Amino acid sequence: MKNESLIFGIRAIIEAILAGKTIDKLFIQKGLQGDIAKELMQLVRENNITFTYVPIEKLNRLTAKNHQGAVANISPIDFYDLENLVINTIESGKTPLFLILDQLSDVRNFGAIIRTAACTGVDGIIIQKKGGAPVNADTIKTSAGAVFKMPICKVDHIKDAMFYLQGSGIQVVAATEKATTNIYDTDLTIPTAIIMGSEGKGISTSVLKLVDYQAKLPMYGDIASLNVSVACGVFLYEVTRQRL
Structure with missing residues (x-):
């Protein structure tokens, strides 16, 4: 995953999905709990976004920032209808x-x-x-x-x-x-x-x-x-x- 298209944090990913951004890859920490995590998962399923459950060590390797259990890669282009x-x-x-x-x-x-x-x-x-x-x-x-x-x-x-x-x-x-x-x-x-x-x-x-x-x-x-x-x-x- 390239840093220029990497986003992290549950709220940031939610906002990206709501803004219509294309999520190429989504990694979610195994066992992630909480209302905001449920909100993210609902959006992911509604938008048919492919995701992978991973251990926290994987997320820590992707970014040293506070990822809150979720890291995504956004497509650098907009897709056509x-x-x-x-x-x-x-x-x-x-x-x-x-x-x-x-x-x-x-x-x-x-x-x-x-x-x-x-x-x-x-x-x-x-x-x-x-x-x-x-x-x-x-x-x-x-x-x-x-x-x-x-x-x-x-x-x-x-x-x-x-x-x-x-x-x-x-x-x-x-x-x-x-x-x-x-x-x-x-x-x-x-x-x-x-x-x-x-x-x-x-x-x-x-x-x-x-x-x-x-x-x-x-x-x-x-x-x-x-x-x-x-x-x-x-x-x-x-x-x-x-x-x-």
């Missing part, structure tokens, strides 16, 4: 291009993808609130600052985001080695959202069942797959090539 972003993109008259990241966990891959997305005209990146890589100092550095210019939406469920995109006339294309069609035979000139999977598991099976098309990159040699940020770059530049 998906519906508003989609509507504004369509109304702008350009052909929409969105990127969905399904449980991508490595912050450096995340940052590299954001940087490439900014270079290829992506209108927004969609991530899930739980389970994905946070936006932290490493993400910012790897993105070369592009994270401050690229709209990022956090959603409760990837599937709901896909349904909304499809209902808005945007095809969802999965980048997966399980596909029988390669990327160069896929029409990406129309409104499109490309979905990339996690480093280890790829796109989840339940999500794959809901996409409009699956596409793969042709592979030669003994290595079975590319790094996800590299694969994402190839997909996005194929969109650029087709739309030129």
Whole structure:
């Protein structure tokens, strides 16, 4: 956790949540009691914030200040509302291009993808609130600052985001080695959202069942797959090539 985004103290964290700040990580002391602690926990559950119970020694390592049993890490960026972003993109008259990241966990891959997305005209990146890589100092550095210019939406469920995109006339294309069609035979000139999977598991099976098309990159040699940020770059530049 980086000090520039670290907050501590139960009341300070409560106020951050009430102010609409995105809490990336929340550590709460095991056995924490009291009315104000109950107020914090109620807010945490109402806002579906992921938290971890930890021993006080963990909190003491995070900060030497009086943390009162709670330490949090605030996201350095504000997240966009998906519906508003989609509507504004369509109304702008350009052909929409969105990127969905399904449980991508490595912050450096995340940052590299954001940087490439900014270079290829992506209108927004969609991530899930739980389970994905946070936006932290490493993400910012790897993105070369592009994270401050690229709209990022956090959603409760990837599937709901896909349904909304499809209902808005945007095809969802999965980048997966399980596909029988390669990327160069896929029409990406129309409104499109490309979905990339996690480093280890790829796109989840339940999500794959809901996409409009699956596409793969042709592979030669003994290595079975590319790094996800590299694969994402190839997909996005194929969109650029087709739309030129």
